[in-house]
Amino acid sequence: MQSVSVASLESNILLRILSNSFQTLDSIKDRISHIFADFFSSKPFHIHLIRTRYGYMDDTKTSSIRNQCELSENDNRRKPSDGDKGDCSVAVFNVLDAMLKDTLDRLKTMRQSISWDHIGSKRCAFETKYNRDVTIIRALCLEGKLGVALSLWHMMIQRSVIPDIITHNYLIKGFCKSGELDKAEWLVGEMLIKGPSPNCATYNTLIKGYCLLNNIDRALNLFSTMTNSGITPNRITCNIIVHALCKKGLVEDARKLLEKILGDTHLKDTSNLITSTILMDASFKNGDINQAFTYWEEIFHRSLPVDAVAYNVVIHGFCLSRDIVIAYKYVCEMLKIGFHPDIFSYNILIGTLCKEGWIDEACYIYTVMSKMGVFPDQITYKMIIQGLCFHGNVMKAYEFLCDMLDDSILPEPLIWNVIIDGYGRCGNMQKALSIRDQMIAVGVLPNTFTYNALIHAQIKCGNIFEAHSLKKEMLLSGPFPDLVTYNLLMGAACNLGYINSVLQLYDEMIRGGYYPDIITCTELIKCYCIQGKLEQAEDLLVKLQTLSLQVDHVPYRILMKKYCKMRELDKAFEIYQKWLVRNS
DNA sequence: GCCTCATCGA
Structure with missing residues (x-):
C-alpha cells in the first residue's frame, strides 16, 4: 500500500x-x-x-x-x-x-x-516514509514544536507504524524541557502499552525533567520504578540525581545517596569524571574550597581523564572565592596540557573581572579571546556592557552594543535596557530615547524594564508629564507597568509635593492588583508627613513592622526628621528607639 | 543514534 x-x-x-x-x-x-x-x-x-x-x-x-x-x-x-x-x-x-x-x-x-x-520497492518506499517521518518528529522536538511532532506521532500510530525508541525519547525530552511532565509520563505509558518498551535513556530523560522542576521526590520515585521494572540505572541516572541534589546545596546527601546507589546497583566504574565535577562544583558553590579541592585531587589520583569542563569548574570555583590569580593559574595549566580555554573559561574570567570593577582587564580578555579564535557570545557582551554601564562608561558600552550588531548578534532586551538606563542616569534623555528607537528598529520589543528606565530618566530630567505619558502608553499598549513603575512615579510626585497624585497612583496600583512593598510604604509615610498626618504615618510604620517586609532605616529617618523639624524631640527619640529595637 | 558536568541575569 x-x-x-x-x-x-x-x-x-x-x-x-x-x-x-x-x-x-x-x-x-x-x-x-x-x-x-x-x-x-x-x-x-x-x-x-x-x-x-x-x-x-x-x-x-x-x-x-x-x-x-x-x-x-x-x-x-x-x-x-x-x-x-x-x-x-x-x-x-x-x-x-x-x-x-x-x-x-x-x-x-x-x-x-x-x-x-514489486515487494522490494514496497519495502523501500515504506522505509523511506518511515525514516522521513521519524526524522521530522525528532527535528520538530528539537525546535520545541511538540504539538506538530505529536500529531505526526499520532498519524504514524494510526497507520500501525510504531516510531523507534529514540524518536520516543526525543518526544519525552521535548515535553520535559517545556515542563509538560504529564504529557511525558503519558507517552511513557503509551510506550508500555504499544511499545517500544522504555529504556534507561527514557527514564533518565523523565528523571531529569522532574529534577528541572525541582521535584526530586518524583525523580527518586521513578528511580525505584525503573529498577523494579528491570531496567538498571546507569551512571547517567546517578549523575542526574546527584546534580539535582547538589543544586539544592545538599552535597553531602548527594554523596551518601551515590554511595548507596553504587552499592546497590553494582555499577562497575566506582569513580567518574562527571560525578566528581558535579560534586566539586557544588562544593565550590557552597564555599567549601577544601572539599572541592579534594574532589579535584581525587580526579588525578584515580587517573580519570580530565576534561575542559572540569577545568572550567575549578577556574569558576577560584573566581567565586575572588582568587583570580589562582584562576589564571588554572587557565595556564589548561593550556599547558592541551585544552584551549573555551567560551565558558573566558566568560567566567570576564564576569569576575567586571564584578570586581576591573573593566579594562575584562576588555583586554575580550580582545585576547577573539585573537584566540573564541568568539564572544551574548553572555560575554552582557557582562561587559553591564560592567561598563555600572561604572559609568555608557559610551564604551554602546560601542560594544554596536560591535554585537556588526557581528550579527541581536542584543537581548536587557542589554538595550542597561544602556538606556545608563544614558538616563547621566541625564542624556535624547540618547536614551534614540537607543529605544534603535532597539525597536532592529526588532527588539521594549519591555517593562525599558519603560521603567525611560520613566526614571524623565523624572531625573524633571519631565514628570512625560514620565506619566510613558505609564499611560504602557497601560494602553503594554508592556504592563509593575511595582517599580508606580514606585518611581509616586516618589517623583512626593518629592514635588503633589500629594493627590501620590494617593491617586497608590489607588491605581492597588486596583491593578499590585502588592505595595517597602518603597511604596516609605513614599506613603513621606506623603503623610508632608500632609502633617503623623499619626497615620506612625500607624503605617507599625503595620510595616508586623509584616514580614525587610524594613530599612529610611521610613524611621523620615519620621525622625519631621519630628525634629516640629521640635518634638521626644517623639523623634521615640522613633529612634523603635529603630534600635527593630535592629537589635 | 536518545539520557550526565561549567559562564550571565536590571
Whole structure:
C-alpha cells in the first residue's frame, strides 16, 4: 500500500507539472504569436500550434511535433525580411519543445520505475516514509514544536507504524524541557502499552525533567520504578540525581545517596569524571574550597581523564572565592596540557573581572579571546556592557552594543535596557530615547524594564508629564507597568509635593492588583508627613513592622526628621528607639 | 543514534 500511494502521488505531481508546462507554453506562444503576427500567419504555423497543444500523448506525436517545428523553422527562414525575429522565435519554440519532450521522457521513466507489485520497492518506499517521518518528529522536538511532532506521532500510530525508541525519547525530552511532565509520563505509558518498551535513556530523560522542576521526590520515585521494572540505572541516572541534589546545596546527601546507589546497583566504574565535577562544583558553590579541592585531587589520583569542563569548574570555583590569580593559574595549566580555554573559561574570567570593577582587564580578555579564535557570545557582551554601564562608561558600552550588531548578534532586551538606563542616569534623555528607537528598529520589543528606565530618566530630567505619558502608553499598549513603575512615579510626585497624585497612583496600583512593598510604604509615610498626618504615618510604620517586609532605616529617618523639624524631640527619640529595637 | 558536568541575569 505504501508504494502504491507514493507512486500515484508522484505520478500525479508529474502530470500536474506537465499540465502547468503546457499552460505556460500556451501563454508564451500566444504572446509570441501576437508579437510576430506578421510573420506567423501561414497555415503550417497554426498546425504546429495545434499539434504542440494536443499531440503530447506519445513519442510518435512528439516527433511529429518536432518535425513540424523544423518545418516551420524552415518556412520562416525562407521569409525574405526581418530574419532575426523569425530565427529568434523558432529558437524559442525549439527550446520549449525540448522542455516538453524532456518532461514527457521523465514521466515515462518514472512510470516504468514504478512497479506496482514489486515487494522490494514496497519495502523501500515504506522505509523511506518511515525514516522521513521519524526524522521530522525528532527535528520538530528539537525546535520545541511538540504539538506538530505529536500529531505526526499520532498519524504514524494510526497507520500501525510504531516510531523507534529514540524518536520516543526525543518526544519525552521535548515535553520535559517545556515542563509538560504529564504529557511525558503519558507517552511513557503509551510506550508500555504499544511499545517500544522504555529504556534507561527514557527514564533518565523523565528523571531529569522532574529534577528541572525541582521535584526530586518524583525523580527518586521513578528511580525505584525503573529498577523494579528491570531496567538498571546507569551512571547517567546517578549523575542526574546527584546534580539535582547538589543544586539544592545538599552535597553531602548527594554523596551518601551515590554511595548507596553504587552499592546497590553494582555499577562497575566506582569513580567518574562527571560525578566528581558535579560534586566539586557544588562544593565550590557552597564555599567549601577544601572539599572541592579534594574532589579535584581525587580526579588525578584515580587517573580519570580530565576534561575542559572540569577545568572550567575549578577556574569558576577560584573566581567565586575572588582568587583570580589562582584562576589564571588554572587557565595556564589548561593550556599547558592541551585544552584551549573555551567560551565558558573566558566568560567566567570576564564576569569576575567586571564584578570586581576591573573593566579594562575584562576588555583586554575580550580582545585576547577573539585573537584566540573564541568568539564572544551574548553572555560575554552582557557582562561587559553591564560592567561598563555600572561604572559609568555608557559610551564604551554602546560601542560594544554596536560591535554585537556588526557581528550579527541581536542584543537581548536587557542589554538595550542597561544602556538606556545608563544614558538616563547621566541625564542624556535624547540618547536614551534614540537607543529605544534603535532597539525597536532592529526588532527588539521594549519591555517593562525599558519603560521603567525611560520613566526614571524623565523624572531625573524633571519631565514628570512625560514620565506619566510613558505609564499611560504602557497601560494602553503594554508592556504592563509593575511595582517599580508606580514606585518611581509616586516618589517623583512626593518629592514635588503633589500629594493627590501620590494617593491617586497608590489607588491605581492597588486596583491593578499590585502588592505595595517597602518603597511604596516609605513614599506613603513621606506623603503623610508632608500632609502633617503623623499619626497615620506612625500607624503605617507599625503595620510595616508586623509584616514580614525587610524594613530599612529610611521610613524611621523620615519620621525622625519631621519630628525634629516640629521640635518634638521626644517623639523623634521615640522613633529612634523603635529603630534600635527593630535592629537589635 | 536518545539520557550526565561549567559562564550571565536590571
